[in-house]
Amino acid sequence: MLSISDFSKTYPGCTAPVLSIPSLQLQPGIYWLYGQNGSGKTSLVKSIAGLLPFKGSIAVNNIDIHRQRMAYTRLVNYAEAEPLYPPFVTGNDLLSFYHQTKKGQLPQAFIQAIGLDKFSAQKISTYSSGMIKKLSLALAFTGNPALILLDEPLIALDTDAVEQLQQTIKQYLQAGVSFLITSHQPLNLQLLPGLQTLQIHDKQLQQPAA
């Protein structure tokens, strides 16, 4: 599903890479990426999402990010740890924008389950951090993704929304969608069967433990 080779990420002004991955192959499923603060989890996830430039190659279902960018970005969705959206647009504006570009379906059931439909017509300037987080998660489930990257999806969410999120992840998993999740909070293993772990340690990614 996800293949990475000769990956290295170096930030401007730095000489040493924050993370290097010579080779990685992940089968479809759900992965929990963990590591200490500043270990490079978000850098890796943002690189896979296409938000950061990097050296090397990343492909999902054999579609390379550099060679087939449009097809690749239809397959990979991403929800940021601390999403930032323009204050003057509404949640509906962004949902519609994502829907038009990603194509496919809006996650209506998830939107209703977390109560996003009750405030999505309001401008984002009126949202709390939890409401913004809910919007970013709904955007990540929009379209027909093969891989969804969730960076710290549990922070700022209320307990009901956390449960709804884990249920939705389970449903998408059953439909064949893979997940790569970074989280400092423990994930509910009962709700997410088959969860495998990946650890970033000392600027290296360790292969999943069986």
Next chain:
Amino acid sequence: MIAIFQFLIKTWVRPFYAINAGFFLFAFFFFFGMVNGSQLISYHLSLMQSMLQSPVMLAVVCVGWLWYAIKCLNFCGNSITAADSNYIFALKALPALRQWLLFAGIAICLYLPVLAYVLVLLKVALQQHYYIPATQLVLVQVILLGLIMAGIFFSINQNNRHLLAAKLWQGLSRFTNIRIGLYGFLLAFVLQQRKQSFAMVKIFSLLLLSVSLVRNADNFDEDLFGILFQLVLVTHAVLVFYLFEFWENYFSFSRNLPLAAVKAALLYVFTYMVLLLPEAGFMLINNQGNLPVASMLFLYGIAIAMLFLYTAILYATGGNISRYTNLLLAGFIMIFFVLKTGYLLGSMLGIAGIAALIFLAHYYSYEKEPVKD
């Protein structure tokens, strides 16, 4: 009493005009900038006559004034309910009559642009013996001013945080709220978040153009026009930077969308086309035969291409402001020679082509450079 009035001027009236500077500039341009200077008075006289003669026209204008009154009231309502303005409720300690007088003064200050126009309209009505429409006009203005005053008074004295005006405004917004799509995000940002900068840039650039096209129309100097045109472009570099910064701060997630770099480039180009319309309109209206129409259209195209080039430079330099400003100066010199050649179409295409190449080469690899101490 005067001290409180001055305080409210500072906290309500000045911010109201500052926040709505873009709206007022647009309205001013719409009413006075679109018409040739020599026909301005006759145009407005005929407009006023049609308001006085046609009850339908007058009713339409009254709806516009009502909208503006609600806008004023909504602004006051938001100021009252803002978390950091609980001190406003100290005004309740004043006698009711004094409060009404105070709010009457504030209402007049906020409503002044409409009142100024209505006073001229009244003068025309009385001169031309339209007494009934004149009476209607006075009544409407009294009602609208009363609406603003009463709205402020009751929202302060009844601690009514769900002000009627806010509800009215929300109701109106349902009709005026247009879903912002891809091509509207940057424009909405400028018109909502950078109104003051936008107004300043437009006032300054129209003044610059008027020096050559209006004041020196009889002794039109192409070299002077060329230098002023470049200054107009450099002035816009501020807006270009704001737009770039906004897109990269709030829409960096768009790189995770199937949105081609070409489309991102077109988004910027479209935004510049719209933002430069006032200058294009001003040049066309005030040209007085000094420049062929085709040349003006090519100059409009060159202006769009240059702003796009500025954007491409920002992507190429990692958003580094000092390198950006240095390259702006280089662009200033370049455009001077470009205009000197007289090959405007070729220049426009050349600049646009260079800008597109730089933009496409750097859009996906863009990464903000760290700020160095």
